[in-house]
Amino acid sequence: xxxNVFERAIKQVWTAHKNHLxxxxxxxxxxxxxxxxxxxxxxxxxxxxxxxGSFDVHPHRGIETVTYVMEGKLxxxxxxxxxxxxxxxxxxxxxxxGRGVIHKEDPAPGETVHSLQLWVNLPSKDKMTAPRxxxxxxxxxPVRQEAGATIRVFSGSSGGVTAxxxxxxxxxMVELIVEPGASVKQELPGTYNGFFFVLEGEGKFGRDETxxxxxxxxxxxxxxxxxRSEVTITAVSKLRVLLYAGEPLGEPIVARGPxxxxxEEQIRQAYQDYREGKFVTFGASSEH
Numbered sequence: 001x002x003x004n005v006f007e008r009a010i011k012q013v014w015t016a017h018k019n020h021l022x023x024x025x026x027x028x029x030x031x032x033x034x035x036x037x038x039x040x041x042x043x044x045x046x047x048x049x050x051x052x053g054s055f056d057v058h059p060h061r062g063i064e065t066v067t068y069v070m071e072g073k074l075x076x077x078x079x080x081x082x083x084x085x086x087x088x089x090x091x092x093x094x095x096x097x098g099r100g101v102i103h104k105e106d107p108a109p110g111e112t113v114h115s116l117q118l119w120v121n122l123p124s125k126d127k128m129t130a131p132r133x134x135x136x137x138x139x140x141x142p143v144r145q146e147a148g149a150t151i152r153v154f155s156g157s158s159g160g161v162t163a164x165x166x167x168x169x170x171x172x173m174v175e176l177i178v179e180p181g182a183s184v185k186q187e188l189p190g191t192y193n194g195f196f197f198v199l200e201g202e203g204k205f206g207r208d209e210t211x212x213x214x215x216x217x218x219x220x221x222x223x224x225x226x227x228r229s230e231v232t233i234t235a236v237s238k239l240r241v242l243l244y245a246g247e248p249l250g251e252p253i254v255a256r257g258p259x260x261x262x263x264e265e266q267i268r269q270a271y272q273d274y275r276e277g278k279f280v281t282f283g284a285s286s287e288h
Contacts, residue, residue, distance in 0.1 A: 148182025194245025
């Protein structure tokens with residue numbers, strides 16, 4: 001580590017409990033809503049185990065959703081077309097709700113899907129942007145290879161490898177697969193806030209080598225005034241982990257159900273627009 005790169009530690013570690021929501025649906029709130037300042041620019045992260053019919057058609061405005069599939073086949077529909085996308089294990093979908101989308105995510109018949117869905121806040125200037133979605137296929141993601149480590153770059157960059165994913169809020173999302181005993185460093189802008197979620201195995205994270213095991217969430221300490229920072233990940237057993245990090249917005253947040261805006265008036269307008277059928281389907285899609 002060079003003198004001007006701050007080595008981050010882990011500020012907090014937790015494992016969220018599972019909730020039984022009904023037949024065929026369990027979930028776990030990894031990042032609970034309401035902790036806006038602590039998680040900024042992230043709003044919410046849910047881990048779900050669910051079968052077909054668990055989620056009905058529903059709207060969003062003012063956010064992006066990032067859905068990552070761990071197990072099963074997930075089908076995604078928009079509200080008007082008959083087109084259908086499928087996400088397989090290791091794939092992600094980056095959906096920009098912007099001014100309003102109506103969609104549905106459903107496991108394929110007979111499948112149980114295990115997934116993560118992250119909500120990313122949109123800057124106030126972009127909350128009413130045109131909707132879009134980007135399918136991020138695991139097999140097509142840029143890959144950084146290090147000794148004993150494979151880093152798949154879904155958004156942002158890692159070790160000079162950069163994803164082509166379009167972001168309104170600058171976000172780094174990487175999947176790290178690290179062999180036992182191997183270590184890898186991930187550099188981040190000093191301003192970024194972020195966290196790990198361990199998918200499989202056990203590892204040591206950050207300056208103090210904090211232990212994380214399967215389903216652990218590990219919140220990074222902030223880097224203060226440092227322009228550059230990095231975090232070290234060492235595998236104890238074979239480790240598979242996601243890192244999400246991004247630029248905090250520091251803007252007012254008013255959230256009601258599936259809508260996240262900056263003022264109460266904007267929330268009231270969102271509900272009115274939805275009731276009046278003004279929400280649109282996706283304006284564009286991108287495959288990577």
